[in-house]
Amino acid sequence: MSEQKAAQSLDCDLETFRHDLQKASELVVRLYGRLDEARITPAKTRTEIAALFDESLPEEAQPMEAILREVESNIFANSTLYLSPRFLGYINSGGNQASVLGELLASAVNQICALWHFSPAASEVEQRVIRWIAEFIGYTSEAGGCLLSGGSAGNLVGLAVARKRKAQFDAASLGLRGGPPLTVYVSQEGHASVEKGMVLLGMGCNQLRKISVRDDFTIDLDSLEKQVAEDRKSGYHPICVVGNAGTTNTGSVDPLNLLAEFCRDQALWFHVDAAYGGPAACTQAAGKLFRGLDQADSVVVNPHKWMYVPAEAACILVREPSALRNTFQVVADYLREEDETGADGQLDFKDYGPQLHRNFRALKVWMTLKAYGTRKLRAAIESNIEIMRHLADRIDQSEDFLRLAPVPLSVVCFQYRTSDTSVHKDEKYLDDLNSWLLDALEKDGRVFLSGTKIHGMKVLRACSVNHRLRREDVDYLLDVIRDVGRSWVGKAQAG
Numbered sequence: 445m446s447e448q449k450a451a452q453s454l455d456c457d458l459e460t461f462r463h464d465l466q467k468a469s470e471l472v473v474r475l476y477g478r479l480d481e482a483r484i485t486p487a488k489t490r491t492e493i494a495a496l497f498d499e500s501l502p503e504e505a506q507p508m509e510a511i512l513r514e515v516e517s518n519i520f521a522n523s524t525l526y527l528s529p530r531f532l533g534y535i536n537s538g539g540n541q542a543s544v545l546g547e548l549l550a551s552a553v554n555q556i557c558a559l560w561h562f563s564p565a566a567s568e569v570e571q572r573v574i575r576w577i578a579e580f581i582g583y584t585s586e587a588g589g590c591l592l593s594g595g596s597a598g599n600l601v602g603l604a605v606a607r608k609r610k611a612q613f614d615a616a617s618l619g620l621r622g623g624p625p626l627t628v629y630v631s632q633e634g635h636a637s638v639e640k641g642m643v644l645l646g647m648g649c650n651q652l653r654k655i656s657v658r659d660d661f662t663i664d665l666d667s668l669e670k671q672v673a674e675d676r677k678s679g680y681h682p683i684c685v686v687g688n689a690g691t692t693n694t695g696s697v698d699p700l701n702l703l704a705e706f707c708r709d710q711a712l713w714f715h716v717d718a719a720y721g722g723p724a725a726c727t728q729a730a731g732k733l734f735r736g737l738d739q740a741d742s743v744v745v746n747p748h749k750w751m752y753v754p755a756e757a758a759c760i761l762v763r764e765p766s767a768l769r770n771t772f773q774v775v776a777d778y779l780r781e782e783d784e785t786g787a788d789g790q791l792d793f794k795d796y797g798p799q800l801h802r803n804f805r806a807l808k809v810w811m812t813l814k815a816y817g818t819r820k821l822r823a824a825i826e827s828n829i830e831i832m833r834h835l836a837d838r839i840d841q842s843e844d845f846l847r848l849a850p851v852p853l854s855v856v857c858f859q860y861r862t863s864d865t866s867v868h869k870d871e872k873y874l875d876d877l878n879s880w881l882l883d884a885l886e887k888d889g890r891v892f893l894s895g896t897k898i899h900g901m902k903v904l905r906a907c908s909v910n911h912r913l914r915r916e917d918v919d920y921l922l923d924v925i926r927d928v929g930r931s932w933v934g935k936a937q938a939g
């Protein structure tokens with residue numbers, strides 16, 4: 445074979461490549477080295493950040509050293525730092541170091557996990573990872589599944605399989621005109637991606653029945669039963685109940701065992717959205733809430749939330765693997781088809797989800813599970829729950845804060861009320877104050893919170909799925925809120 449490089453190859457020589465890799469890893473180490481003192485949000489404005497990238501399409505090659513400098517000073521320095529334990533908004537994982545290596549190695553070997561023979565070892569790793577995830581959350585390890593971009597894709601896939609199995613007409617061939625309108629049920633606290641799934645699958649968001657919740661934000665079973673019966677009477681065809689195993693708003697977990705029983709009685713598909721909460725099923729602190737998860741027909745869980753894997757990595761699990769294949773298998777002349785029942789039991793992941801090109805995201809999950817082991821991961825999840833419950837206790841002990849929801853997992857919803865008790869019952873004042881605070885805290889940059897509404901009131905919402913979280917971080921959170929809140933009080937007095 446010729447030792448000469450192809451005239452148009454984009455590769456550099458191996459020594460230069462080694463040098464660039466080293467430089468890139470130094471950048472990563474510096475990023476991790478500044479986690480304690482760094483702002484969570486950039487100080488620059490949108491316009492200032494946009495200006496950093498105001499460059500025309502490069503015609504000529506630029507030196508890697510210069511590009512890496514730009515990554516560090518323009519991209520890393522202007523990124524929201526989920527890595528930090530003081531990021532307490534949304535449900536975004538703090539990532540982990542083994543996954544950083546996993547992402548690098550996966551992109552180096554560039555496997556397309558569509559057909560087994562495209563990606564023999566990678567397909568086996570993905571298969572193993574799916575079994576491990578199922579086992580970790582207490583689901584059957586006989587389940588089929590695949591890794592996906594996120595929980596939104598997972599809920600979409602779950603609904604697609606439910607429709608295939610329960611529609612009683614061939615929606616794939618006939619479209620939705622082939623039968624009566626299909627209805628799906630989720631509590632009012634269900635994630636917006638369920639609604640998006642209804643839209644994308646053509647079932648229509650009006651056919652998503654949002655069932656009322658009880659005081660603890662779990663689904664009201666009587667209302668569910670009534671709604672299903674009414675729908676049947678009115679000519680709708682109920683197909684699926686989506687149970688929440690950790691809602692985004694408050695972390696509430698529906699009574700999964702009762703929902704499983706109801707779905708069995710009513711011949712409905714039981715899909716569980718455990719995108720956030722699933723990994724807590726293995727904990728002492730919250731495990732008992734998840735009784736019945738093992739009875740679901742399908743479950744979505746996001747390693748890129750509470751298994752500390754960086755985005756993107758979600759997993760759909762389906763009790764009967766054939767249900768996934770029957771929903772997603774397409775045959776094309778230009779793809780070599782493998783028979784799953786063939787001698788080697790080969791596995792083509794293109795038949796288990798909507799994508800054909802699929803990257804090797806399983807590697808970072810596999811490396812996470814191997815590098816830390818379930819004992820450490822479980823301890824980190826337990827610790828997140830314990831620390832967020834400590835935050836809830838601190839709030840309960842403070843006159844100037846009010847907690848607005850129970851804390852079954854690692855979400856705490858609360859309002860800051862100031863030390864002036866005369867405003868504590870003034871809902872409008874508190875709504876305005878807490879909306880203002882969200883913005884002001886983001887500009888301040890020391891901590892990050894997101895918000896939501898509880899019983900129509902605007903609240904601060906703290907959530908952590910970060911193994912770096914310490915008690916001092918949530919104590920600091922309250923100090924920063926009080927500190928930033930002082931300028932609101934000052935403004936109110938001046939106004």
Ligand SMILES: Cc1ncc(COP(=O)(O)O)c(C=O)c1O
Nearest residue numbers: 535594595596635690692719720
């Ligand atoms: C309960 C729940 N389901 C689904 C999703 C959607 O997941 P993703 O953002 O990975 O698409 C989220 C995201 O926060 C979630 O909390």
